[in-house]
Amino acid sequence: MQRIERHACFGGWQEVWRHESATLGCAMNVGVYLPPQAADGPCPVLYWLSGLTCTEQNFITKAGAQRYAAEHGLILVAPDTSPRGDGVPDGEGYDLGLGAGFYVNATRAPWATHYRMHDYVVDELPTLVEAHFPANAARAISGHSMGGHGALVLALRNPGRYRSVSAFAPIVAPSQVPWGRKAFTAYLGPDESAWREWDACALVANATERLPLRVDQGEADDFLREQLQPWRLQEACSAADHPLQLALHAGSDHSYYFIASLIGTHIAWHAHALRD
Amino acid sequence: MQRIERHACFGGWQEVWRHESATLGCAMNVGVYLPPQAADGPCPVLYWLSGLTCTEQNFITKAGAQRYAAEHGLILVAPDTSPRGDGVPDGEGYDLGLGAGFYVNATRAPWATHYRMHDYVVDELPTLVEAHFPANAARAISGHSMGGHGALVLALRNPGRYRSVSAFAPIVAPSQVPWGRKAFTAYLGPDESAWREWDACALVANATERLPLRVDQGEADDFLREQLQPWRLQEACSAADHPLQLALHAGSDHSYYFIASLIGTHIAWHAHALRD
Numbered sequence: 001m002q003r004i005e006r007h008a009c010f011g012g013w014q015e016v017w018r019h020e021s022a023t024l025g026c027a028m029n030v031g032v033y034l035p036p037q038a039a040d041g042p043c044p045v046l047y048w049l050s051g052l053t054c055t056e057q058n059f060i061t062k063a064g065a066q067r068y069a070a071e072h073g074l075i076l077v078a079p080d081t082s083p084r085g086d087g088v089p090d091g092e093g094y095d096l097g098l099g100a101g102f103y104v105n106a107t108r109a110p111w112a113t114h115y116r117m118h119d120y121v122v123d124e125l126p127t128l129v130e131a132h133f134p135a136n137a138a139r140a141i142s143g144h145s146m147g148g149h150g151a152l153v154l155a156l157r158n159p160g161r162y163r164s165v166s167a168f169a170p171i172v173a174p175s176q177v178p179w180g181r182k183a184f185t186a187y188l189g190p191d192e193s194a195w196r197e198w199d200a201c202a203l204v205a206n207a208t209e210r211l212p213l214r215v216d217q218g219e220a221d222d223f224l225r226e227q228l229q230p231w232r233l234q235e236a237c238s239a240a241d242h243p244l245q246l247a248l249h250a251g252s253d254h255s256y257y258f259i260a261s262l263i264g265t266h267i268a269w270h271a272h273a274l275r276d
Numbered sequence: 277m278q279r280i281e282r283h284a285c286f287g288g289w290q291e292v293w294r295h296e297s298a299t300l301g302c303a304m305n306v307g308v309y310l311p312p313q314a315a316d317g318p319c320p321v322l323y324w325l326s327g328l329t330c331t332e333q334n335f336i337t338k339a340g341a342q343r344y345a346a347e348h349g350l351i352l353v354a355p356d357t358s359p360r361g362d363g364v365p366d367g368e369g370y371d372l373g374l375g376a377g378f379y380v381n382a383t384r385a386p387w388a389t390h391y392r393m394h395d396y397v398v399d400e401l402p403t404l405v406e407a408h409f410p411a412n413a414a415r416a417i418s419g420h421s422m423g424g425h426g427a428l429v430l431a432l433r434n435p436g437r438y439r440s441v442s443a444f445a446p447i448v449a450p451s452q453v454p455w456g457r458k459a460f461t462a463y464l465g466p467d468e469s470a471w472r473e474w475d476a477c478a479l480v481a482n483a484t485e486r487l488p489l490r491v492d493q494g495e496a497d498d499f500l501r502e503q504l505q506p507w508r509l510q511e512a513c514s515a516a517d518h519p520l521q522l523a524l525h526a527g528s529d530h531s532y533y534f535i536a537s538l539i540g541t542h543i544a545w546h547a548h549a550l551r552d
Contacts, residue, residue: 009533009534010536011537067537250284256337257285258284261342
């Protein structure tokens with residue numbers, strides 16, 4: 001672990017670390033915000049998964065989350081959105097390959113070697129974080145768009161791993177929408193039955209844990225009807241009697257201005273779950 | 277005035293407008309945040325001046341100021357940092373020309389035609405803002421680095437124009453430091469006596485208004501010793517018995533993480549002055 005950035009921020013430190021990931025077979029950058037409370041002892045951790053085209057920088061520079069993390073004593077961990085570097089294959093378009101890992105473990109060539117973002121975020125990264133920072137094992141997860149999909153899927157696939165999960169404008173049914181179908185066809189192959197393991201709407205049907213899903217969605221989001229379709233999650237949760245707190249926001253779009261406006265309420269909500 | 281961006285943000289709207297500036301002889305982008313209170317009637321305005329290399333985007337995406345502007349009912353206006361476009365001359369390096377207008381009225385070729393950022397920010401922009409938005413004539417000004425210099429100089433040169441002024445890590449004595457000497461030599465010519473009109477430390481000596489100057493400076497700022505030198509402002513204010521509230525912050529650097537950490541206290545302070 002090598003620290004490549006360090007900035008004083010709301011009484012704590014916004015840092016960026018770089019490390020060799022064994023899971024992904026490449027070097028990865030990860031944003032880590034250490035709140036003031038981390039100077040006195042271990043703090044719980046909120047993992048943040050960003051959307052298409054993002055790196056570890058977008059959330060740490062644009063969301064304004066540090067203020068609330070400092071208030072509640074949470075560490076924020078924001079990884080990059082795909083493997084990167086020489087030898088890591090890229091896809092056609094912004095929605096496949098670099099910056100578009102979709103938080104799955106790819107099974108098809110040429111992706112399977114490096115594109116293992118699920119295992120990286122669920123296993124390797126927390127192990128690193130809990131070894132190198134004053135972090136305890138209380139974990140929450142959230143994300144935006146492709147990263148909202150990632151947060152929901154990682155929480156649903158790994159019962160007991162996260163105390164709480166939330167998402168901003170998530171892709172809730174990747175098997176049914178263009179972004180997800182393109183990525184899953186490449187990463188997982190054309191057999192759609194293999195996709196169900198990576199689709200929040202499908203996973204909800206068999207969820208054992210019943211962790212409440214918190215989702216906020218802007219009604220002026222340009223991707224709402226074609227790519228996001230939160231009503232599919234509402235139907236799936238209703239059919240499975242799975243707890244869902246879905247809120248639609250008039251006027252809000254897909255930008256970080258939407259995230260910034262609501263990240264404070266999400267962090268307060270995660271902090272409550274992490275305190276218990 | 278043409279609106280080119282509009283995002284819901286903390287109950288109000290973060291917008292970007294584009295307009296032809298008669299003062300600068302080119303089209304300019306300007307960020308305008310309209311707080312929720314602007315829907316009910318005119319609000320006071322805080323002008324924000326950004327630093328070297330910035331556009332209107334840096335402050336609106338990175339400072340997290342909208343939350344506080346929404347709390348206090350302030351409009352935030354964040355212009356670009358120089359004229360731009362075909363026919364606008366550029367200089368050698370990031371610190372002269374495009375992105376480096378230094379908030380002066382240039383007097384030398386080839387700069388004098390377009391580089392008139394003082395008049396743009398002090399006169400043209402408020403006239404536009406007060407005509408096109410629910411803004412009243414109560415104005416405050418703040419900025420960062422080159423823009424902190426701009427805020428101090430514009431307030432000191434224009435008594436009665438601003439109710440309050442503050443700066444983050446400002447260039448306080450441009451006549452004495454490399455950034456300022458390079459820019460002033462180009463924009464104003466080699467006669468240093470002409471520079472005094474654009475130098476906060478020189479202007480303080482003859483200030484009639486005695487508007488308190490609020491300055492926050494990080495002690496881990498890489499530009500502190502060579503370019504910023506806040507002790508020069510402390511000496512000038514002390515000699516002129518001019519009110520100054522200078523605070524140094526251990527660990528803080530020159531980044532937007534520093535601005536984000538303190539913008540809330542600056543906005544609360546400006547809001548108090550603007551309410552009176």
